[in-house]
Amino acid sequence: MKAFPTSRFSIAPMLDWTDRHYRYFARVMSENTLLYTEMVTTGAIIYGKGDYLAYNDEEHPLALQLGGSNPKDLAHCAKLAAERGYDEVNINVGCPSDRVQNGRFGACLMAEPDLVAECVDAMKQVVDIPVTVKTRIGIDEQDSYEFLTKFIDTVSAKGCSEFTIHARKAWLQGLSPKENREIPPLDYDRVYQLKRDYPHLNIAINGGITSLEQAKVHLAQLDGVMVGREAYQNPYMLAEVDQQLFGSSGPILSRDEVIEKMVPYIERHIQQGGRLNHITRHMIGLFQGLPGSRSWRRHLSENAHKTGAGIEVVRDAVASMYENAPKD
Numbered sequence: 001m002k003a004f005p006t007s008r009f010s011i012a013p014m015l016d017w018t019d020r021h022y023r024y025f026a027r028v029m030s031e032n033t034l035l036y037t038e039m040v041t042t043g044a045i046i047y048g049k050g051d052y053l054a055y056n057d058e059e060h061p062l063a064l065q066l067g068g069s070n071p072k073d074l075a076h077c078a079k080l081a082a083e084r085g086y087d088e089v090n091i092n093v094g095c096p097s098d099r100v101q102n103g104r105f106g107a108c109l110m111a112e113p114d115l116v117a118e119c120v121d122a123m124k125q126v127v128d129i130p131v132t133v134k135t136r137i138g139i140d141e142q143d144s145y146e147f148l149t150k151f152i153d154t155v156s157a158k159g160c161s162e163f164t165i166h167a168r169k170a171w172l173q174g175l176s177p178k179e180n181r182e183i184p185p186l187d188y189d190r191v192y193q194l195k196r197d198y199p200h201l202n203i204a205i206n207g208g209i210t211s212l213e214q215a216k217v218h219l220a221q222l223d224g225v226m227v228g229r230e231a232y233q234n235p236y237m238l239a240e241v242d243q244q245l246f247g248s249s250g251p252i253l254s255r256d257e258v259i260e261k262m263v264p265y266i267e268r269h270i271q272q273g274g275r276l277n278h279i280t281r282h283m284i285g286l287f288q289g290l291p292g293s294r295s296w297r298r299h300l301s302e303n304a305h306k307t308g309a310g311i312e313v314v315r316d317a318v319a320s321m322y323e324n325a326p327k328d
């Protein structure tokens with residue numbers, strides 16, 4: 001048995017960012033972190049031509065995030081996810097984009113707790129893996145604590161026992177998704193209150209968390225912490241997650257070691273006809289905050305997309321970084 005549940009620390013689902021290459025990269029740095037896919041709509045899975053459920057075996061523990069609100073479709077997709085070996089399936093009840101609202105899913109579903117409960121119920125009937133919900137503390141003018149608890153009451157009554165709460169509300173009109181991640185104020189106390197009132201539920205917090213120190217403060221009150229933008233823009237923060245949050249005594253990889261561990265994966269991808277920058281675009285932030293990181297970023301940005309670009313571009317980017325780091 002594991003000392004801690006995997007949901008103790010997770011990387012948020014992020015469209016266009018947390019694809020399988022990023023997730024592989026994140027996994028190199030942390031064995032324990034729970035990884036989420038980008039949101040995949042039920043429509044894409046059911047009617048799309050690509051394989052939207054593909055992932056690398058190394059990515060476990062891995063959760064599939066679904067966008068949708070049709071119980072039958074969600075159940076169908078959850079079943080496929082379980083068959084493909086996903087460890088969890090999560091419903092997106094937090095995204096405020098217009099496109100998502102038009103499809104009647106994402107954050108607007110907070111106003112329809114009975115429907116979300118029906119979705120959870122349908123999914124739980126066909127899978128044994130956890131069915132979880134990622135949501136916000138409110139939408140538009142519906143931002144009272146009672147609104148949130150009614151949602152939690154209704155959805156948990158159908159067997160959802162794990163919630164991740166982005167600790168700010170969403171404005172469904174007038175703000176872009178990006179603004180909806182910045183403008184509505186964070187209210188961590190509300191999430192702490194929720195855990196106090198629902199001690200039997202697994203409650204993870206999300207929003208504005210940028211360090212493992214902050215994560216520890218939240219973990220004193222809550223079951224889990226989910227980090228989004230910081231884990232992408234400053235991925236090396238993941239290198240100490242296992243040691244600091246999961247009690248691991250394993251070694252902490254250096255940035256250079258992280259790159260070396262990526263090399264075989266990158267080479268395999270290129271051999272199979274993929275482009276270097278599909279992977280390296282996620283590695284741009286690896287040296288974030290260090291002297292010379294600009295040279296690393298620039299070398300990759302200028303060269304990794306070129307036809308025929310191979311692993312030497314990565315090695316040259318490292319070399320150019322060390323050359324250009326100010327000496328003391």
Ligand SMILES: Cc1cc2nc3c(=O)[nH]c(=O)nc-3n(C[C@H](O)[C@H](O)[C@H](O)COP(=O)(O)O)c2cc1C
Pocket residue numbers: 012013014015016017038039065092093094095134166181206207208209226227228229230
């Ligand atoms: C580029 C980007 C894409 C996102 N895509 C999704 C998504 O597909 N599903 C989702 O639930 N949230 C999505 N989010 C929101 C994040 O999961 C997270 O809730 C938000 O960024 C707040 O966490 P943070 O402050 O740690 O970044 C996205 C955020 C970003 C920056």
